[in-house]
Amino acid sequence: xxxxxxxxxxxSTSNDGRIDFNRIQRNQRRNITVDGGEVRRPVSxxxxxxxxxxxxxxxxxxxxxxRLMSRLKKKKTEEAASRLMSRLKKKKTEEAASRxxxPSDYVALSVSIISFVFLFLRSTLPFIIHKVPRPKGSSFWLxxxxxxxxxxxxxxxxxxxxxxxxxxxxxxxxxxLWGVWVNGPLGFGxxxxxxLIQVTHLYFVFVKRRLFPIRSYISLPLALxxxxxxxxxxxxxxxxxxxxxxGTQWAVPHMSLPVFYIxxxxxxxxxxxxxxxxxxxxxxxxxxILFSAFSxxxxxxxxxxxxxxxxxxxxxxxxxxMLLVVASCLVVAFFSISFSQPLVSVMxxxxxxxxxxxxxxxxxxxxxxxxxxxxxxxxxxxxxxPLHKLLLNKRFRLSFMEFADSCLAGESLHFYDxxxxxxxxxxxxxxxxxxxxxxxxxxYINTGANMEVNISHRTRQEILTTLDLAHPDLFKNAVNELxxxxxxxxxxxxxxxxxxxxxxxAAMRNVDHEVNNGWNYSPRLSxxxxxxxxxxxxxMSN
Amino acid sequence: xxxxxSRHKRGNQAxxxxxxxxAEIERRIEQETKAEKHIQKLLLLGAGESGKSTIFKxxxxxxxxxxxxxxxxxxxxxxxxNVYQTIKILHDGAKELALSEEGASKYGLSAxxxxxxxxxxxxxxxxxxxxxxxxxxxxxLKIWKDPAIQETYGRGNELQVPDCADYFMENLHxxxxxxxxxxxxxxxxxxxxxxxxxxxxxxxxxxxKKSGEVYRLFDVGGQRNERRKWIHLFEGVTAVIFCAAIxxxxxxxxxxxxxxxxxxxxxxxEWVLKQKCxxxxxxxxxxxxxxxxxxxxxxxxxxxxxxxxxYQPVSTGKxxxxxxxxxxxxxxxxxxxxNVTCEHQDRVFKIYRTTALDQKLVKKTxxxxxxxxxxxxxxEAGLL
Numbered sequence: 001x002x003x004x005x006x007x008x009x010x011x012s013t014s015n016d017g018r019i020d021f022n023r024i025q026r027n028q029r030r031n032i033t034v035d036g037g038e039v040r041r042p043v044s045x046x047x048x049x050x051x052x053x054x055x056x057x058x059x060x061x062x063x064x065x066x067r068l069m070s071r072l073k074k075k076k077t078e079e080a081a082s083r084l085m086s087r088l089k090k091k092k093t094e095e096a097a098s099r100x101x102x103p104s105d106y107v108a109l110s111v112s113i114i115s116f117v118f119l120f121l122r123s124t125l126p127f128i129i130h131k132v133p134r135p136k137g138s139s140f141w142l143x144x145x146x147x148x149x150x151x152x153x154x155x156x157x158x159x160x161x162x163x164x165x166x167x168x169x170x171x172x173x174x175x176x177l178w179g180v181w182v183n184g185p186l187g188f189g190x191x192x193x194x195x196l197i198q199v200t201h202l203y204f205v206f207v208k209r210r211l212f213p214i215r216s217y218i219s220l221p222l223a224l225x226x227x228x229x230x231x232x233x234x235x236x237x238x239x240x241x242x243x244x245x246x247g248t249q250w251a252v253p254h255m256s257l258p259v260f261y262i263x264x265x266x267x268x269x270x271x272x273x274x275x276x277x278x279x280x281x282x283x284x285x286x287x288x289i290l291f292s293a294f295s296x297x298x299x300x301x302x303x304x305x306x307x308x309x310x311x312x313x314x315x316x317x318x319x320x321x322m323l324l325v326v327a328s329c330l331v332v333a334f335f336s337i338s339f340s341q342p343l344v345s346v347m348x349x350x351x352x353x354x355x356x357x358x359x360x361x362x363x364x365x366x367x368x369x370x371x372x373x374x375x376x377x378x379x380x381x382x383x384x385x386p387l388h389k390l391l392l393n394k395r396f397r398l399s400f401m402e403f404a405d406s407c408l409a410g411e412s413l414h415f416y417d418x419x420x421x422x423x424x425x426x427x428x429x430x431x432x433x434x435x436x437x438x439x440x441x442x443x444y445i446n447t448g449a450n451m452e453v454n455i456s457h458r459t460r461q462e463i464l465t466t467l468d469l470a471h472p473d474l475f476k477n478a479v480n481e482l483x484x485x486x487x488x489x490x491x492x493x494x495x496x497x498x499x500x501x502x503x504x505x506a507a508m509r510n511v512d513h514e515v516n517n518g519w520n521y522s523p524r525l526s527x528x529x530x531x532x533x534x535x536x537x538x539x540m541s542n
Numbered sequence: 543x544x545x546x547x548s549r550h551k552r553g554n555q556a557x558x559x560x561x562x563x564x565a566e567i568e569r570r571i572e573q574e575t576k577a578e579k580h581i582q583k584l585l586l587l588g589a590g591e592s593g594k595s596t597i598f599k600x601x602x603x604x605x606x607x608x609x610x611x612x613x614x615x616x617x618x619x620x621x622x623x624n625v626y627q628t629i630k631i632l633h634d635g636a637k638e639l640a641l642s643e644e645g646a647s648k649y650g651l652s653a654x655x656x657x658x659x660x661x662x663x664x665x666x667x668x669x670x671x672x673x674x675x676x677x678x679x680x681x682x683l684k685i686w687k688d689p690a691i692q693e694t695y696g697r698g699n700e701l702q703v704p705d706c707a708d709y710f711m712e713n714l715h716x717x718x719x720x721x722x723x724x725x726x727x728x729x730x731x732x733x734x735x736x737x738x739x740x741x742x743x744x745x746x747x748x749x750x751k752k753s754g755e756v757y758r759l760f761d762v763g764g765q766r767n768e769r770r771k772w773i774h775l776f777e778g779v780t781a782v783i784f785c786a787a788i789x790x791x792x793x794x795x796x797x798x799x800x801x802x803x804x805x806x807x808x809x810x811x812e813w814v815l816k817q818k819c820x821x822x823x824x825x826x827x828x829x830x831x832x833x834x835x836x837x838x839x840x841x842x843x844x845x846x847x848x849x850x851x852x853y854q855p856v857s858t859g860k861x862x863x864x865x866x867x868x869x870x871x872x873x874x875x876x877x878x879x880x881n882v883t884c885e886h887q888d889r890v891f892k893i894y895r896t897t898a899l900d901q902k903l904v905k906k907t908x909x910x911x912x913x914x915x916x917x918x919x920x921x922e923a924g925l926l
Contacts, residue, residue, distance in 0.1 A: 388669050408771040409738025452767035454737050456702065457799040483669055488620050488734045 102317050108324035112154045115328035126344045136448055138216035139340035145194045150331035153187035157327050161320045180234050189227035192261040198339045199268045206275045209469045258296050265289050276431055284336035291333040295326045360439040361421040364432050387487050403499035411451040412482045415444045419475045430470040437469045455481050581756045588785035589807045590764035590796050593830040595736050596898035598761040604905050605744040617724045620732045622674050628707045630666025633659045635701040636694040649690045659685055674718040686711050699792045706731040730899050736763040746912050765797045781824040788870050789834035791847035804847045815881040824890035826911050833897045839866045
């Protein structure tokens with residue numbers, strides 16, 4: 001009835017809001033109830049003036065009443081309509097607040113993209129600019145894993161926090177995939193685990209003075225196991241609701257796992273903080289720990305606030321923004337290559353300085369480990385002198401090294417050279433000795449190393465499983481074997497090579513004719529052109 | 543030459559006399575590059591201690607001027623080094639084997655020999671070996687004849703005893719003579735690990751380069767770290783001579799004592815076959831060290847090697863040797879054909895039984911190789 005009334009009222013008010021008396025009359029004749037009262041048939045017009053007056057009077061009162069009613073009704077509909085509009089708007093903003101698409105979200109997303117690109121460039125540019133060969137083994141894989149983990153972390157945050165609006169139709173957009181798996185074992189967990197492995201390596205090498213016995217392709221999955229187990233448990237129990245939140249009894253263990261790992265990092269860093277590192281490793285470590293702790297606390301606060309104040313929409317937007325920006329800062333601050341590639345970490349990205357690629361000897365400040373200087377004495381050499389005595393002279397050693405490089409046998413000489421540099425480090429400076437020893441092992445001893453030397457299995461194993469990396473006789477057997485190899489194999493060919501002739505000339509003495517007779521017959525080299533072999537590069541920079 | 547000469551040139555630009563010299567050298571380079579196009583490139587590949595350098599030495603002896611006296615003399619120190627190293631390896635090996643309970647009686651040196659053994663072991667660990675004097679020879683022979691050392695030598699496959707041990711120990715007195723000059727045979731037996739790349743250029747017919755082919759032969763190191771360097775040689779190769787020591791089926795690698803040598807050779811051969819650069823290259827497989835194989839096959843069954851585990855021994859004596867050899871040859875053939883695709887249809891593949899120490903055999907074998915390659919050249923030139 002009310003609806004009809006209003007309909008009537010609307011209709012009657014169609015003529016400028018004035019009540020149409022005729023219309024009401026017509027409606028009355030049509031038996032439409034107006035006030036719920038009876039229909040009164042109009043009396044004939046002749047003798048019922050007072051009646052008409054009465055009717056008119058009643059109608060007038062009715063008219064006012066109707067006018068009032070319709071005005072009230074109008075107000076009501078207006079209010080209802082506006083309320084509806086505002087409710088709709090609110091819903092939209094609510095949706096926007098909870099489902100992403102706000103401008104602040106896009107800002108955060110662009111910040112994270114920029115930070116990842118910056119991280120990637122920072123990690124690969126030194127290698128590209130200085131043309132450093134790609135390292136092998138765990139010194140390549142651990143930093144690479146960290147970059148992948150950083151990418152996963154940022155991606156998982158973007159997806160699980162609904163930074164960009166998505167309809168959750170596909171399985172690959174589920175909260176479990178991003179919020180649990182990619183964020184945990186493949187993101188933050190992987191980042192913390194790889195750094196934990198690196199720190200453990202440092203501890204073993206510098207404090208215990210031996211190489212870490214477990215290979216990194218076993219130790220990293222082991223370190224990641226708790227994360228994987230926890231993610232599997234969450235997957236089975238399914239405690240996460242539609243808004244990607246879990247209850248308190250699940251949230252507490254979920255947060256305790258990163259705390260445990262960060263605590264482990266702090267403990268091991270504490271165990272090595274007394275060592276005088278030469279390449280800023282400790283500084284990088286503390287920075288990483290600080291940033292991880294900070295971003296973790298931001299995450300906890302955001303989580304708690306979101307749980308307790310779900311209805312405050314600006315809070316959701318702000319926390320999303322903060323989380324993503326803090327995570328971006330974390331991935332940039334966390335990364336460092338000073339553990340695995342200390343030399344690369346001191347290389348400047350300035351292209352003009354690209355030829356000043358330092359050797360480890362130079363970086364550690366070992367005296368007399370660089371290029372030849374004028375002070376190096378020339379030597380009067382004869383082919384019958386014992387080679388290991390001759391090699392102690394720097395000019396001769398460099399000439400011999402050039403010769404060996406030209407016939408692809410240079411690694412033995414470079415190894416010998418760097419071991420000589422190691423022996424210059426005093427025994428009471430074990431940190432430097434360990435750096436140099438580790439560098440030599442990575443470069444020359446490890447299987448598959450770039451400049452792997454030709455030594456027996458036993459000698460290699462003795463070095464790799466040594467209990468004291470700073471021991472003065474660590475490389476003695478290897479040097480012996482290689483010197484014998486050089487003596488029996490290369491020395492003969494050197495005396496009859498062009499390099500020896502040049503050495504003699506450079507020593508400013510008359511060329512020995514006896515030796516010269518066979519100089520243009522050297523069984524080594526000639527058509528072995530290899531512009532981009534490691535020896536050529538190394539000796540260029542030497 | 544090019545590398546050398548460009549360096550030479552760079553350093554002497556101011557001096558006109560040396561400019562003339564530089565021009566002369568440039569002309570020689572041009573001549574040589576022209577000649578180079580007719581030079582056939584041969585590579586000697588194979589695992590460590592498979593006989594590549596011995597074949598290399600043989601080629602030098604056969605087709606070049608051979609070894610002059612100075613060069614022969616330079617091998618004296620190498621031969622002496624081999625002797626000391628062998629004794630050291632045997633002595634240290636016996637000491638280690640004697641550590642176990644059963645080994646103590648079997649591998650323990652007799653009391654007087656212990657001291658001598660330690661002394662020789664210490665000498666073997668030095669950089670500079672002393673000249674072989676009569677006294678040292680007496681000591682060495684005492685140790686060598688000690689039953690413990692002989693037992694250890696019987697288990698020499700577990701240690702890295704060189705193959706020349708027997709030969710040098712037999713000739714020890716001759717080696718220690720004051721005016722000793724190594725014979726060709728001594729030089730061929732001498733064991734030196736090759737590092738880097740060595741090459742020679744020769745022509746099988748004679749010094750006259752116009753008739754017959756001109757070959758450039760490259761010798762490389764066989765250990766794992768040396769194999770990284772092979773890739774620099776892989777372009778434009780006419781033929782690969784792959785040396786496989788068939789007597790090494792019960793030995794382990796020098797650079798990895800957990801790996802069987804025959805298995806390593808198998809994997810290496812497969813790897814070489816799959817190289818893209820070798821699609822048109824002829825493959826000559828030298829199944830080397832047949833003399834040692836002959837003696838070993840009756841004592842150590844072939845089945846100890848995983849690759850040969852399906853071998854069924856048959857009879858004894860010469861027949862056994864032939865049968866075993868045919869089995870090994872068949873295995874290599876199977877391996878080759880497993881790794882051949884349709885791109886390799888034209889490729890020549892031949893197997894030769896060799897003993898690199900035997901000069902006549904190597905000469906004969908190389909003549910066959912030369913014939914095959916010549917025929918192949920004519921075939922490619924369209925004349926056949």
